[in-house]
Amino acid sequence: MRAYTPKDNVQAKAYYTDRFYVSPQVPRHDVSSDEVFAADLETISSKFTVNESYIEVGQMVVYINASDIYGVLELVRDELSYTQLTEMSAIDWLAKDNTFEIFYQMLSMTKRKRIRIKYSIQNGQAVDSVNKLFRSADWSEREMFDMFGIEANNHPFMKRILMPYDWQGHPLLKTYPLQGDEFAAWYEVDKIYGKEARDIIGPEIRDTANIDRYDSERFARLGFEQPKGTKITGDEEPTVQTYQEDGGVFLITKFDKDASKIVDDPQR
């Protein structure tokens, strides 16, 4: 395995440069500019605290308090006809202020509008499950737990959904290395053969270009195979590969390349 470089402050530094102009921020409009959204916001803010709200790319974004989420979603479902929870997950802002931002993307088929309900929680805090309101939250909340480690209270089956149950770590955290940590690198070897097999099986080869032309145990270019244990000089003669032995095969008609017809019409 390659040496592990700590990625604790990976969010603080830009690790790429934009090749094209990227507008610094999508413009935000006041909610009063759209009367449907303005009426919706009115209803929400009459019952719950709204910390911030704006319209971004034609969708209203509403920031609420974490403890209100069940009530707010019930309200927008039953009274404002946002009957579908199309997506929910978390955003990792741990490097900035040690918080996660949780978002719920709602769709109203009758109004043809989408709103996004958001709130922040501290690292380690749990959220309230909305599984009772929307069945689609069931797997989404499990995925959020799997990927970020955020638990949902009152969820009927709070277990990992994508990664194996015995996995360690939460892969969508920004601090999680893309190629896996030590646990991930040896996961299958440890689980199937045990830790003592690590030496025998060896580390993962992560360099996909690492192909030894004469490595006959793993890869060899077709026609350049060499028997195991041969000393490789580098200018080996090609070995002719045919799929039938010279003497022919028992009970099978000998394949004659010259007598065969090549079909070169792709529409045959």
Add this chain to the structure above:
Amino acid sequence: MAQHKVNYTQDGGLPVALTSIDKIVNWGRSNSLWALTYGLACCGIEMMASGASRFDFDRFGTIFRASPRQADVMIVAGTLTKKHAEFIKRLYDQMTEPRWVISMGSCANTGGMFNTYATVQGCDRIIPVDLYLPGCAPRPETLQYGVMLLQKKIRANHASKAQKAKRLM
């Protein structure tokens, strides 16, 4: 002794053939390579195409089976995730000897483009592999050629000798 005039030694009508045990066993083995249905990702589609009428695997005697206990060759066609790794080992162990493994496509060979935490970097980390097919995805012709090469490899065996069981370690 029968009185009719059948020439037994003529082509086609052969009720008797003289050969060695080696040849007949290897002929049987190599021409009825039943493959375990093992489509894991997009390569599985090419594997299915090889089995379907246009490429027609059946004429090689390769018939896909849905049970490892009826299969001789496991065609690992696709991305092997770490979550699935234990199951490929279990299915391999359930296959009866002699058994062979074809690793089909870049993903099964090396992890391919999935250079991530969740992909096994080559299925030969879990099970011993006989043949690697390059490509993403390999064409059905590649898979057929691979099966032909595997048949050749099987024919080189001595059927009378007990075969060494293949183990990764």
